Amino acid sequence: MPGPTGDDKVVLGIHTNAEPNTNAWSVDTEGHAWISVTRNGTTQAYGLWPNDHPRFANEAQHPETNIRQGIENRFPATESRYYQLDQKQVAELDKALGEKVTWGYLNNCSNWATNTTERVTGEHIHARDNYGIRTPGDLANGIKALEKEHATAVNQPTRHVAEPSSSFGGRNPQPAEQGAAAPVKTGDPVMDALLANPGNAAAVDQAGKQLAQSPEGRAFAAEGQQQHAAQQAAQKQADPGQQQQQQNQQAQQPTQQGPAHHLTR
Known part of the structure; x- marks a missing residue:
């Protein structure tokens, strides 16, 4: 399906303000990740933030979703990638932005930005470290690798035509990724509990609370x-x-x- 032309085109950007993670065995939690949407020449940022972040301490009432708009509009990015969307992709993006999403350790800003971009465009961005947690530093690695192959800019976006995934989790697993993976052991009992139950929302929430209090x-x-x-x-x-x-x-x-x-x- 053809995309919009001229000033009507919609461009999706994915960004991080972290430096690339150079230690594959560490969970580098520094930085932030977000997406941007440019419509008719106007750009708006969207990011996932927890309600208990100090930035929102004075909110009288928290929104129903942790997707927040406009906070990153002036954030400088260390790595960015841009996609021109067709009408079907724009509809999928609007659907994703309208969903009620809750921040969590295994659904942090990097997870959400990466999953949303993969869901809309179909392009896989490697942003997962060895512990299974997506971080801004690892996202910086993934964007940098893609940009090295084909550089983009907001006025020179790429058109990724692969069929997007039907699930929010991004791409469908490749053959090498299918099957049960062995549990990851970090040596930290709290982190091990967090990583051992990725499909159990209650267990993940409890482990996350324990991690926050550690x-x-x-x-x-x-x-x-x-x-x-x-x-x-x-x-x-x-x-x-x-x-x-x-x-x-x-x-x-x-x-x-x-x-x-x-x-x-």
């Missing part, structure tokens, strides 16, 4: 809060008038505290 999880939350504070300080320097207005609004609302266990901030 010393490593608390340290990660503290690091996330520090990074958020640094981002706020940088924005304040860039636009002091806007930051002062936001601070005045926040001062009128009760302050809430919560862990920032956003694997991929």
Whole structure:
């Protein structure tokens, strides 16, 4: 099916602000991943964020879905890839953006951005490390490899014509991937419990809560809060008038505290 032409064309982008992960045996949780959609020359970003991230501490009521719009509009990306969509792909993208999606350790921002892009375009982006968790650093590796073969830009997107997967999980498994895989053992009982039950939502949720309360999880939350504070300080320097207005609004609302266990901030 032909895609839109000229200013009517729709371009899907996938992005990460992490550096490529150079250690294949580590779960590098630094950075964030998101997608962008350009319609009629206007670009809007979409990303998956947990409700308890410090960025949303003052929300009076959290949205029904963790897909949030516009947060990454000004985020710089280290790696990006762009696709021009046909009408069928645009319909699939709009369907995905309208779904109720919940952030989780095995459905973090990298999982969602990668799965959505694969679902819409049919192109596989390798973004999974040895522990089975997708991270921004591994996504950076995958995008970089694809861009090395065929570079893209928002005004020079690729047209991937492969039939997209019918499931939200991205592509259909290749023959070498079919069959039961041996359980991954990391030596960390909390992480092992998290990885041992990918299809059990209750078990994954419980393991995720245990991970968040572990010393490593608390340290990660503290690091996330520090990074958020640094981002706020940088924005304040860039636009002091806007930051002062936001601070005045926040001062009128009760302050809430919560862990920032956003694997991929």
